[in-house]
Amino acid sequence: MEPKHSWRDIASGQDGLITLSQLHDAAVTHRAIAFRVQTERWQRVAPSVLCTTTGALTTEQRLRLGVLHGGTGALIGGIQACERAGLRTWQREQVVVLVPYTSAPRPLAGYDFVRTRRAVSQWRSVRAGVPTCQVEPAALLWASTESKPRTVEGLLAALVQQQVTTADALTRWLDRLARLPQAPLMRAALLEIAGGAHSVAELDVKRMCRTYRLAPPARQVKRRDADGRLRYTDCEWRLPDGTILVLEVDGGFHMDADAWADDIARQRALSASDRILVRCTSRELRDDPGRVARDLRRLGVPAAA
Structure with a gap:
């Protein structure tokens, strides 16, 4: 009795992989399987799974x-x-x-x-x-x-x-x-x-404000920098004198030299006469939020209502 599907059709639909059970159903003998493996046309990638292509497996x-x-x-x-x-x-x-x-x-x-x-x-x-x-x-x-x-x-x-x-x-x-x-x-x-948090850092800022009774910031605010490019700031507070305090949170990837240079240029471009931009690391927010909160309070961030 002819098999319903050839092994080639089955393997083609499975990214080039096929099980021993499927090969048996396709009437491929153990001898034929062993020959293809020995001659390196196929490779056994698991006890009951073979790959009909050579080389490293793709994703x-x-x-x-x-x-x-x-x-x-x-x-x-x-x-x-x-x-x-x-x-x-x-x-x-x-x-x-x-x-x-x-x-x-x-x-x-x-x-x-x-x-x-x-x-x-x-x-x-x-x-x-x-x-x-x-x-x-x-x-x-x-x-x-x-x-x-x-x-x-x-x-x-x-x-x-x-x-x-x-x-x-x-x-x-x-x-x-x-x-x-x-x-x-x-x-x-x-x-x-x-409620609007887009990252772990934003969650940490929210917890810090709640724990140390600081007013919650506006998050992901759209700003045009000095070159006219649209930017999103991490956190902003409007201080009593009308000045805007911006907090940017640097994650681990900011430690890369190129990213660090980009951050310096970004900070300069976002700064203005009525805008103060300060930075902290995500590690500070996690391990020493009290210090960050103290510095923000010193800069004028109001207490929570």
């Missing part, structure tokens, strides 16, 4: 390998699912694969197979290509296992700031995922993000 092939090795119902989750939905600058080498609890894939280097009793098969994204979990449950499940609160808050803020999803959508999914670890932390962060 898509790595993701496809995780799903094929994970078995029926497996979906790409974690940061990789967020990246496929559009998240930038959050790369992780370890690929997260969500699998039904009844599955028990063998360990595979470079992959985390997360078994769950939740109905992950219903969470598949409509996006074409490698089967992938919808961004909201993928992000929340990943964040629920992250030990660093700032990383959890940073991911949620980045997803909203980059318009991958919304704070409301994440909150609705948080309600659906009952008894999720770290749910109170995520719910609190989403409330603040919905």
